[in-house]
Amino acid sequence: MEQQLFxxxxxxxxxxxxxxxxxxxSDRSGAEDIASLTFLEAWRLRATLGGVTNHRAWLLGVATIxxxxxxxxxxxxxxxxxxxxxxxxxxxxxxxxxxx
Numbered sequence: 001m002e003q004q005l006f007x008x009x010x011x012x013x014x015x016x017x018x019x020x021x022x023x024x025x026s027d028r029s030g031a032e033d034i035a036s037l038t039f040l041e042a043w044r045l046r047a048t049l050g051g052v053t054n055h056r057a058w059l060l061g062v063a064t065i066x067x068x069x070x071x072x073x074x075x076x077x078x079x080x081x082x083x084x085x086x087x088x089x090x091x092x093x094x095x096x097x098x099x100x
Contacts, residue, residue, distance in 0.1 A: 006042070009042070009049070009059075010039060012056075013059050014039070016056055016060070017039070018032065018035040020064075021063050021066075021067060024063075024064065025067060034063060034067060038059055038066055041062050042058075
């Protein structure tokens, strides 16, 4: 998926994803983190998004799963992004070693 299409998907559905997560968590700050993680996951899976017919439904599903996973359930001292950091590229680790 090209960057422009991903940006259009974010522009079209970013607020809906955030609002969905706020309703699920009752935590605006945490919802920002989980919404960001939802789009991080969408970017990671961008090669599969071409076959998705309803991007909003797919993103809301990813957001719901993120809320239900330990990474999505956190207290004020633990940020959900820590659970996803192992997926982020780092300069000393070759790209091939990251999960798909």
